[in-house]
Each structure stands twice: as structure tokens, then as C-alpha cells.
Amino acid sequence: MSAPEVVRVDGVSKRFIVRKDNTLKERVIHLGAMGRKHRKVYTAVDDVSISITAGTTVGLLGPNGSGKSTLLKLIGGIVSPSTGTVQTRGRMAALLELGAGFHPDLSGRENVFLNASILGMTRAETERQFDSIVEFSGIGDFIDTQVKFYSSGMFVRLAFAVAIHTDPDVLLVDEVLAVGDEAFQRKCMDKVVQFQAEGRTIIIVSHSAGQIAELCDRAIVLDEGRVIFDGAADEGISVLREALEGRRTGTAVREEVEPSVEVASIRALDPHDGTPLKSLTPGDPLEFEVALTVRSPVTVWETGFSIDTPQGQVVLSTNNVRLARELPPLSPGERLVRYRISDTHLGSGQYYLNAYVLDGDGHNHALGQGAFFAVSKVDENLGTVWADVSIVEVE
The missing domain is CATH 3.40.50.300 (P-loop containing nucleotide triphosphate hydrolases)
Incomplete structure (x- = not known):
């Protein structure tokens, strides 16, 4: 059925x-x-x-x-x-605006009964659930304190605890x-x-x-x-990621002084044929190139990249200094820096590529979210890191 x-x-x-x-x-x-x-x-x-x-x-x-x-x-x-x-x-419970219906001059105990009644619970039902609500919220001895003296965290914890105990x-x-x-x-x-x-x-x-x-x-x-x-x-x-792609990519950050070299663009590439890459499987290699615009000769310079989640969490970041790679002098024109990650080990989700360049005078230019790629979903694990995990033994 x-x-x-x-x-x-x-x-x-x-x-x-x-x-x-x-x-x-x-x-x-x-x-x-x-x-x-x-x-x-x-x-x-x-x-x-x-x-x-x-x-x-x-x-x-x-x-x-x-x-x-x-x-x-x-x-x-x-x-x-x-x-x-x-x-x-x-029966429906809506966790939309936590704390709606709470009165600041009432104690936590009084607000539990007030908010529970607004959410459709009888007094008898609230009394049966009261100890469980307080335990879940972690308010403890502050339950009889006026909620206007609560921290924001205590306030929303108590509101959430009341809402989920309405048996929806x-x-x-x-x-x-x-x-x-x-x-x-x-x-x-x-x-x-x-x-x-x-x-x-x-x-x-x-x-x-x-x-x-x-x-x-x-x-x-x-x-x-x-x-x-x-x-x-x-x-x-x-x-959703496709819909957001055009809104999020290509934000440049530069100083007031025009640097000698800038990051013009970033492209994620398929390492097998060099074509633009939109998605990969966990563990696949990844290549990407950073295009630089050089305005005047540069003898000493530095460049690096980072891979972020849509929430801005850095999952990988490095530069030529950390990689112990010396960079040649640059003459005016267009140059490319190509990176290769031999095995990504990224969990399923969407990721953004960012890059920066620092010239010899210390002037920085960065391109945030210059390109994005997706890692296909896997059923074995969740998170930003993928690993080949197995159960070895059950004793």
C-alpha cells in the first residue's frame, strides 16, 4: 500500500x-x-x-x-x-521563528507552558513532557529565571526543546x-x-x-x-548549484595600488584531455590552471590557491612556498600556472577554486570563487573528506 x-x-x-x-x-x-x-x-x-x-x-x-x-x-x-x-x-509543528510566543518577563518554566499551549499542547501533556523538555534544552537551574536574562543560546535551546516535544x-x-x-x-x-x-x-x-x-x-x-x-x-x-553558479563565481579582490601581476581567470580541467571540468568522482585527479596578466616585469613573486565549500570552509590550501617550488621571472603578457592534485579525496558536494598572486612589492591580487566543480555523490560516507573505508573485523 x-x-x-x-x-x-x-x-x-x-x-x-x-x-x-x-x-x-x-x-x-x-x-x-x-x-x-x-x-x-x-x-x-x-x-x-x-x-x-x-x-x-x-x-x-x-x-x-x-x-x-x-x-x-x-x-x-x-x-x-x-x-x-x-x-x-x-498534527503539525512549525520550527520557523524559535521563541515566537515567549514573554521576556516570564520565567523559563512559565514560558514552556505558554509556548506549548500556543503550539497546541494541553496543560496535562506539557506537564508530562516538562522534565524531558528541560533536560533536552540543558537550561537546568535557570528554568525559573526570567528569560530576558537568558543568553541567546539558552533562549533558542528552550524554544527548540518545546517545539519538538509537541509530538507532531x-x-x-x-x-x-x-x-x-x-x-x-x-x-x-x-x-x-x-x-x-x-x-x-x-x-x-x-x-x-x-x-x-x-x-x-x-x-x-x-x-x-x-x-x-x-x-x-x-x-x-x-x-540548485547550477542555478547559483552564475551568481557566485568570479569575485576579484585587489588593493588600491595596481599590482604588477593579476589573476585573470581560473579553469578546472579534465586531466585526461584538458577539457573544462564540471564534476568528478571522489579519488579522481584534478587539474586546474590560473591565468595571470603581467603588466610589468616581475622578478620575485608568489602564487597559491584554495578550495572552499559554498559556506567558505577551506578544505585545501597551499602555495609555491609551501610546495618548495621556485618561480621564474615574469615578463609582461599572459602567463599560465597549472596545478595538479593526483587524488582529490573530496567528499560529495560542490567546491570553489580561489587563487591569488603576490608581486615583489608585496601587492596582492586574488580571484575568489573563480571556478567551481562538483564531486559526485557516494553512498559510503558523508563529509568534505572521502576515504576508502572498510570493516576489517567484528569480534
Whole structure:
């Protein structure tokens, strides 16, 4: 038997009125037909139709402003659609704005009962879950302190703990799995995995491709309010990367003084035939070339590169000094520096190539995200590092 539908979105659009006249005086002046010139209709979600079955974990992906959070709020019933219908089944918990409904002058204990009632729990249910909520949040002896004296981390930990104890059938999550310290983030992820094992439905909005790959079995990619992909999570991540490629590559950083040599471009290459490279398999070799523009003769210079994740985490960085490679003098013109990594050992995901050059006078020029490439998904392990791992023995 196929799993039942728990969410059905049929032809849904959501439009907002964006006003340019923000003060009362301006609105009085612009009353009538003139006021229409100072209003603009913005379509956040445009004719979206999706169906989500019970027990699935769905990731909503897209660039900033693509309508992900608005669609999640439509599913959660927080905002109403301008056109179309949204139907849901079962108890729903929305982790959209943690702490909404908390009163700063009330204690943590009082806010637990207040927030739980807003989320649909009875007092008896909250009393049964109270000890578990406090233990999960790690608030401890501060539970009877007014929350206005809490740190931001304590505040969101308590709010998250309340939300996940509402025993939902459908869990809506909007970029809140990164609250608190690293240990608490792991606890949040473990709770989501537990929900999956219990057969609950989870819909996640996240900019973390790794998080989507780890948790989701389906991805829905939006762009300008429309669905441009609906399918397997790894394919959806690839579609998102293609959509973002043109927005992110080729940011140059230079000093006020014009350097003698600049990084003109970066190209990732297939080491077998030298053609442009878009993707590779973990463990494959990688070659790339850095094109330099030399304006005046350079005797002493330095160059290097780094490989980053989309979040800016450096996974590999080096330069000619670390590699103990002396560089020849440069005459004016165009020059190429070619690098080769014999075995990448990068985990599945998207990576950006950055390069810099430093001339003899200490003037630096860098090209950030000058090129990008993807490492195809593997089932053996997760993370930014790939390794050939095996179980040797079980005693």
C-alpha cells in the first residue's frame, strides 16, 4: 500500500503588497489613484502544486528570495494563499521563528507552558513532557529565571526543546537546526533522525547542501517562486548549484595600488584531455590552471590557491612556498600556472577554486570563487573528506 498524503498544495500563489510610502503622512498624500504608483505587487510563490506523503523527508531548496520560507508558512497555515488550496493531515509543528510566543518577563518554566499551549499542547501533556523538555534544552537551574536574562543560546535551546516535544505528525523546519553550540546541534540532528525512524513527515528549508543530502530523500527546488525541480535530493542539490553558479563565481579582490601581476581567470580541467571540468568522482585527479596578466616585469613573486565549500570552509590550501617550488621571472603578457592534485579525496558536494598572486612589492591580487566543480555523490560516507573505508573485523 502506498503511503497517504499528508500535505497537498494545489495551484498555490502568494502575493504581497510592497509599499514605497512607509509613513502615515506619505500615505495620506498618495491617497487614491496616485497611491497605486507607490505600491508594488510581489509574488513570493507562483502557482505551486506539490504532494507530500507520510514518512518522507523533503528539502526545500532555492536561492535567497525564491519563496522557500513563504511556501513553508503556507503549508503550516501561518499565512493564507492568494490563490489555490493547501490541505494537510495530522498534527503539525512549525520550527520557523524559535521563541515566537515567549514573554521576556516570564520565567523559563512559565514560558514552556505558554509556548506549548500556543503550539497546541494541553496543560496535562506539557506537564508530562516538562522534565524531558528541560533536560533536552540543558537550561537546568535557570528554568525559573526570567528569560530576558537568558543568553541567546539558552533562549533558542528552550524554544527548540518545546517545539519538538509537541509530538507532531508533520515537522516544518526553517533554518533552525544550527541553534546552540555544536553538541546541541548534534542533539537536534539526532532528534530529527529519530523522527524519521518513527515515520514522521519532515519538511526542511536549508541552505546547507550537506544537511539536505544527509537527511532528505526528496528535494524541491524553487526559483522566483516557481518549482524548477522535484525529485531525488542529490539531483536537486545539483540543480540548485547550477542555478547559483552564475551568481557566485568570479569575485576579484585587489588593493588600491595596481599590482604588477593579476589573476585573470581560473579553469578546472579534465586531466585526461584538458577539457573544462564540471564534476568528478571522489579519488579522481584534478587539474586546474590560473591565468595571470603581467603588466610589468616581475622578478620575485608568489602564487597559491584554495578550495572552499559554498559556506567558505577551506578544505585545501597551499602555495609555491609551501610546495618548495621556485618561480621564474615574469615578463609582461599572459602567463599560465597549472596545478595538479593526483587524488582529490573530496567528499560529495560542490567546491570553489580561489587563487591569488603576490608581486615583489608585496601587492596582492586574488580571484575568489573563480571556478567551481562538483564531486559526485557516494553512498559510503558523508563529509568534505572521502576515504576508502572498510570493516576489517567484528569480534
